[in-house]
Amino acid sequence: MLKSNQLTGLSNLNCPALTYIDLDSNKLTGSLPNFNLPSLRSLQINANQLTGSIPPLNLPELTGLGLKSNKLTGSIPYLNLPKSISIDFSNNQLSGGIAQVNLNSMVGLNLTNNRLNFDSMEYIYSRYFSVFFYPQANIKINSKNNLLSVNAGGTLSKNTYVWFQKQPDSSSFKGFKQAVGDSTLNNPPPGSYYAMVTNSASPLLILFSDTVSIGLQLKLSNPNSSMINP
Known part of the structure; x- marks a missing residue:
């Protein structure tokens, strides 16, 4: 056990x-x-700066794998972990899909606070029930040609x-369009918007987008501040 020290390097074991x-x-x-460790029962490398x-x-x-609170990226790879196991990959930057896994006796899998979307969750949720994956990072909202x-x-x-629009003279948002299978919002009036997405195959995860403002002119608190003195 070498936890809570100042170790900086990690070589092949x-x-x-x-x-x-x-x-x-x-x-x-x-x-x-x-890791070439055929007898290893617990691997805990949480709260470091691994990339x-x-x-x-x-x-x-x-039987125990902890890699939470690092800076790990990419998809979740092949995992052959046949024992009854608890896994914590939370608070990283994981994204993309999930490769074939052998987790037949999984006790719990924590994937919260990553960048995963429903590509990963449909696969996981259909096979394993002791999975925690809400919340995830906001997904990107794209804006092009008023779409x-x-x-x-x-x-x-x-x-x-479900698309939400910021209400005039208010900080609150109101949902105004809901659609199944349609990820677009066409010709929205000027305003600030974000989207909320749910998936019927992954009912415990809700994804939110970033907020984007379109067609709004900057309001100056001092009208004279836009004037240029000669």
Whole structure:
């Protein structure tokens, strides 16, 4: 156990008899190495500064895996973790899909506070029920030629999109369009907008978009401030 120190590096580990690793709350940087640890039962590297993607994991004895609160990116790779296991990948920057996994005895999977969308969640939710994935980071809202759109992933026909518009002279937003399978908002009047997306195959996740303002002129608090003195 080497948690809560000032360790900064993490090299490849090849220790066949090692059963427990706890490197929480250090200052580890760089990417995760390959692990050749056939006897390992617990791997905890939470609250560090690891970057890059999660490598494929083949750890037949592992029952606890913690990589939360790092800066990991990319998709979730192949995981061959056949034992009854609890996994925490929360508070990273994971995105994209999920590769084939062998998690037949999974106790819990925490994916909250990443950048995942319904591409990942439809797959996970149909196979595993002890999954936590709300909230996720806001999805991007696209604006082009007076057309707003969002990409929430998943099967389009299973997605319900609700568009919200900021009310005049108010900080509140009101939903004004709801559609199944239609991720666009065409010719909206000037205003500020965001979208909320749900998916019938992943009922426990709600995705929100960023807020975008279109067709609004900047109001100056002092009308004379726009004048240029000679």
